[in-house]
Amino acid sequence: MSSLEELEQRIAAREAELAIVWQDAAAAGVDRDVAEYRAELRGHTRVLGALRETQVQQGQSLDGKVDDLTTSPPGVHVGLQRPPRRQRRWPGRHLLSPGR
Template identity: 65%
Template sequence: MTLEELAQRVAALEAEVGVLRQEAALARALAAGADRDVADYRAELRGHTRMLGALRETQLEQGQAITGLGENVDHLAGAVGRIRDQHGASLNEIVGLLNQLVNRDDGQE
């Protein structure tokens, strides 16, 4: 191998090393960008996780409130039923008397 061939090979290797350095720099830049993207996605995921946790808590609270409302409605329905049972006969009697008055008034005309 001649000195000139050796010089050509060294020049080719230097050029190749230059290209490899550029590619390495680009790879580092891409890796840094990917690292930032991953950090952003993780932060966003943590935010979504917190939001879902808060939503779950709200749903649990609303479920308890709905259960309480159902119990209140059941209580009121029972109270209305008791009042109807207690006063239903009296109301039927009043309606009967009113019907008698109406019928008597119809007969006087």
């Protein structure tokens, strides 16, 4: 075998090894990216859980306060009431009706 053929074989073998190394490096990079995304997702999940807990606590503390708003002392008319039906309509609605 000539030295040129031997050199070509050695180069081809090293190129094949290098391709495997590059594939392994790329896979390791993808693994790192996935791990970073998972860590970020866990952080977001914790924040949403804490927000939910806060909202539940605030809702519970408001339950008693809403009851106070809907009841009034004797002789006083205070509370949350729905306005009469005619007042809930949008006042300019008749202007947009096509037959008028």
